[in-house]
Amino acid sequence: MNRKFSSAVLIIFLSAFFVYADSVTISEIDNSSLLVNQKIKTSINVTDNNGKPILELTRDNFRIFETPEGCVEEEKEIIDFEAGKNMNSGINLLFLVDNSGSMYANDDGSIEDSPDESIWRITHAKNALLSLIKEIKNPKDRTGVVTFNYKTGNIEEPTNKLINIEKALNEISKPEKGEGYTELYECLYESVDIIKNYGGRKIIVLLSDGENFPLENNSVFTERVGIDGAIESARKEGISVFTIGFGREADAESLRKISAGTGGLFFWASNQNDLEKLYSLIREQVLNEYYISYRAGMEAADKKQVRVLYDTGGSTFESRSFYYSDTMFGLPQDKINYLFFILIPIALLLLWLLSLLKFEKKKSGPSLDVLTMNGKKAKMPAMTIVEGRDEIKIGSAKNSDMTIVGDAKISGHEASIKKKNGRYTIMSDSPTGVIVNNRRVKSKGLRSGDLITIGNTTIVFDSGEAAVKTEKKK
Amino acid sequence: MPLSVRIILFGFIGIIAGLIAWPFTEFILFYQASFPSLLLFSMVLGVIIGFLMGGCFGLGEGIISHAYGRIIPGMIMGMVIGTVGGLIGFVIGQAALLLLGTTFFNSVGSFRRFGFPLSKALGWGAFGICIGSIEGIRSKSVNKILIGIAGGLTGGIIGGLVFEYLRVSNPENPYLRLAGLLILGLLIGICYGIFENRMSNASLYLLNGRFKGKEFLLNKRRTSIGKSEQAEIPLEGYRRVADLHAEIIKEKKDYMFMLTEKNEVTQMVTCINDGQTDKKKLSDGDIIRVGSAQLQFRTR
Numbered sequence: 001m002n003r004k005f006s007s008a009v010l011i012i013f014l015s016a017f018f019v020y021a022d023s024v025t026i027s028e029i030d031n032s033s034l035l036v037n038q039k040i041k042t043s044i045n046v047t048d049n050n051g052k053p054i055l056e057l058t059r060d061n062f063r064i065f066e067t068p069e070g071c072v073e074e075e076k077e078i079i080d081f082e083a084g085k086n087m088n089s090g091i092n093l094l095f096l097v098d099n100s101g102s103m104y105a106n107d108d109g110s111i112e113d114s115p116d117e118s119i120w121r122i123t124h125a126k127n128a129l130l131s132l133i134k135e136i137k138n139p140k141d142r143t144g145v146v147t148f149n150y151k152t153g154n155i156e157e158p159t160n161k162l163i164n165i166e167k168a169l170n171e172i173s174k175p176e177k178g179e180g181y182t183e184l185y186e187c188l189y190e191s192v193d194i195i196k197n198y199g200g201r202k203i204i205v206l207l208s209d210g211e212n213f214p215l216e217n218n219s220v221f222t223e224r225v226g227i228d229g230a231i232e233s234a235r236k237e238g239i240s241v242f243t244i245g246f247g248r249e250a251d252a253e254s255l256r257k258i259s260a261g262t263g264g265l266f267f268w269a270s271n272q273n274d275l276e277k278l279y280s281l282i283r284e285q286v287l288n289e290y291y292i293s294y295r296a297g298m299e300a301a302d303k304k305q306v307r308v309l310y311d312t313g314g315s316t317f318e319s320r321s322f323y324y325s326d327t328m329f330g331l332p333q334d335k336i337n338y339l340f341f342i343l344i345p346i347a348l349l350l351l352w353l354l355s356l357l358k359f360e361k362k363k364s365g366p367s368l369d370v371l372t373m374n375g376k377k378a379k380m381p382a383m384t385i386v387e388g389r390d391e392i393k394i395g396s397a398k399n400s401d402m403t404i405v406g407d408a409k410i411s412g413h414e415a416s417i418k419k420k421n422g423r424y425t426i427m428s429d430s431p432t433g434v435i436v437n438n439r440r441v442k443s444k445g446l447r448s449g450d451l452i453t454i455g456n457t458t459i460v461f462d463s464g465e466a467a468v469k470t471e472k473k474k
Numbered sequence: 475m476p477l478s479v480r481i482i483l484f485g486f487i488g489i490i491a492g493l494i495a496w497p498f499t500e501f502i503l504f505y506q507a508s509f510p511s512l513l514l515f516s517m518v519l520g521v522i523i524g525f526l527m528g529g530c531f532g533l534g535e536g537i538i539s540h541a542y543g544r545i546i547p548g549m550i551m552g553m554v555i556g557t558v559g560g561l562i563g564f565v566i567g568q569a570a571l572l573l574l575g576t577t578f579f580n581s582v583g584s585f586r587r588f589g590f591p592l593s594k595a596l597g598w599g600a601f602g603i604c605i606g607s608i609e610g611i612r613s614k615s616v617n618k619i620l621i622g623i624a625g626g627l628t629g630g631i632i633g634g635l636v637f638e639y640l641r642v643s644n645p646e647n648p649y650l651r652l653a654g655l656l657i658l659g660l661l662i663g664i665c666y667g668i669f670e671n672r673m674s675n676a677s678l679y680l681l682n683g684r685f686k687g688k689e690f691l692l693n694k695r696r697t698s699i700g701k702s703e704q705a706e707i708p709l710e711g712y713r714r715v716a717d718l719h720a721e722i723i724k725e726k727k728d729y730m731f732m733l734t735e736k737n738e739v740t741q742m743v744t745c746i747n748d749g750q751t752d753k754k755k756l757s758d759g760d761i762i763r764v765g766s767a768q769l770q771f772r773t774r
Binding site: 031032033034035036037038196197198199200236237238295296297298299300330331332333335336337340341343344346347350351354355357358359360361371436437438439447448449450451460462463 | 486487493494496501503504506509510512513515516530533537538540542568571572575580581582583584585590641645647681682683684685686687688747748749759760761766768770
């Protein structure tokens with residue numbers, strides 16, 4: 001009797017201590033617009049000593065400061081200020097409910113394994129949720145539920161069809177033997193994944209009556225993130241986690257750490273009445289959050305701390321949080337490395353070298369170049385016409401001076417090239433003549449560039465002259 | 475020089491463009507804090523990258539084609555268009571960020587992983603379009619502009635995606651930013667070259683002389699042939715070629731050869747298939763003689 005009394009006092013004292021004064025919390029810092037318009041958007045939760053949200057505040061009640069990591073604090077001008085923004089745009093509420101074995105005991109934990117459903121903690125949680133759902137009238141509000149023990153279950157993603165939530169709640173059942181563990185951290189991490197793709201304000205309300213009690217070698221969670229990983233993932237997505245400890249065995253320390261790390265609040269509850277009030281209160285708090293935006297500073301830093309000062313006219317209260325400032329432009333180095341600029345002359349040098357790639361032909365002797373064979377580029381090397389050579393026979397015969405293999409249309413001897421009067425002349429061996437520059441001729445004095453077509457093969461005659469120096473006109 | 479080498483050379487120009495732009499990028503990044511706003515900072519970044527890479531691409535075409543008269547005007551045009559391209563790319567990137575951020579990606583994590591690089595890549599695509607069209611605008615050719623748009627957009631988006639992923643994966647590493655810029659430049663260059671190759675229906679192949687073996691893509695409506703540096707097909711070093719000797723005019727699917735400098739000398743040395751011609755519709759394989767140069771007309 002004595003023990004119960006003192007623990008009750010302790011609980012009341014702790015709760016009172018927690019909600020004693022006005023309090024202000026930065027519940028969310030949204031940096032998604034940072035690179036778009038340099039805006040940081042915050043959601044501020046202001047409550048009185050009963051936890052009731054304080055309404056009708058104006059921007060004059062608030063001051064906001066930003067400290068980039070490693071720099072000095074600077075006050076920022078408030079750009080946007082809106083009260084009750086969430087009431088219009090709707091919020092996403094995900095209720096994460098402990099479904100471990102201990103939730104089937106009664107409220108104070110004295111009776112376990114009772115067949116009477118009505119005294120179970122889980123029943124009280126269900127009822128509290130059902131009564132909260134009746135309060136939700138805004139079709140833009142989405143509500144979801146997830147239970148957890150050794151894994152998540154009864155998942156109903158945020159929806160405005162509340163009948164689905166009722167259905168999911170009614171399907172909650174006692175875990176089998178060996179399932180009754182409490183994978184609090186991992187299931188919280190999973191809940192973040194469930195809610196993160198929904199647009200608008202996102203809240204997880206976590207109800208637990210015990211502590212994180214992992215199942216060894218749990219096949220569901222091959223990689224574990226732990227409490228820090230879960231907090232980190234919620235914070236990165238701007239999700240505030242409100243935590244409720246049900247009963248004395250609740251792990252207040254961890255639950256407080258989770259809510260503090262994500263911009264939420266922690267509450268004690270000991271019965272269904274408490275739960276109903278708390279669920280309703282949390283929702284009310286979120287709906288009445290103040291939306292404040294300001295322009296982020298230009299300093300490049302990984303992390304920036306934000307401090308909000310709330311002035312009641314008499315006293316001031318403050319809250320601190322931080323956000324990861326997007327370094328998507330990249331973080332600059334500590335000092336400029338002027339050595340990088342050496343690349344400029346190197347690049348110009350490369351450009352100059354490129355311009356030297358002339359692909360120019362040098363002066364050489366006359367030659368015959370097989371250009372194409374059977375429509376494709378020929379791979380035969382050019383044949384230089386040796387000075388003094390009297391006659392060059394062209395054909396498919398092996399004893400030709402220029403043997404062309406691979407072309408069925410070429411006969412043994414098609415044509416010969418002879419030097420006549422100092423000029424190379426082609427003469428046809430066949431009665432039909434030979435094609436030079438697409439014209440059928442019997443014989444022709446060859447000029448540089450003349451294209452000889454024999455069969456399916458084209459051959460270019462090159463007299464060997466290269467560049468001709470031209471006089472610059474004045 | 476085979477036509478495919480042109481593609482490689484364009485890629486090379488792109489790499490050089492990235493090399494030039496990178497030190498300035500790091501410089502501006504270092505002074506990020508002194509800019510009054512993030513918007514201005516990223517705009518300046520885009521403009522500087524555009525100016526430098528545009529100038530490089532602009533003079534690059536002249537270098538590759540050995541049309542030295544085009545190098546300086548090309549560079550200046552490239553700097554101007556590149557600057558505009560940097561601005562446009564930035565604006566489009568920001569608009570895409572706004573759109574994607576507010577409509578598609580509600581999760582901060584997925585926005586960071588997909589939404590951001592995607593929007594920026596779109597911006598780079600727009601940037602690539604401007605860079606690609608430099609040559610077309612310089613030579614006042616609609617077809618070349620289309621080639622540039624296609625090549626620049628493709629290279630810009632792919633290269634931009636690579637650049638942005640490298641930036642996001644490791645924000646402190648300046649060398650990854652360098653790699654990203656090089657790849658961006660390389661891809662814009664190569665894609666431009668590939669589209670230029672694919673979208674040109676005909677070419678002229680030089681059979682003799684100084685530039686024997688060189689192939690010129692006919693992708694403009696009017697391609698000039700002559701000794702002058704202003705000619706699209708410059709025949710410097712060949713005898714009896716007038717400054718602007720002849721033209722090939724593309725009309726729908728047909729290519730017309732026309733002698734533009736009409737006098738006794740030029741008429742004598744201008745032949746198609748060994749017949750003196752003033753004007754003729756070209757067929758595949760026609761041998762065109764201009765002065766001492768012989769070119770083969772090829773349809774592709």
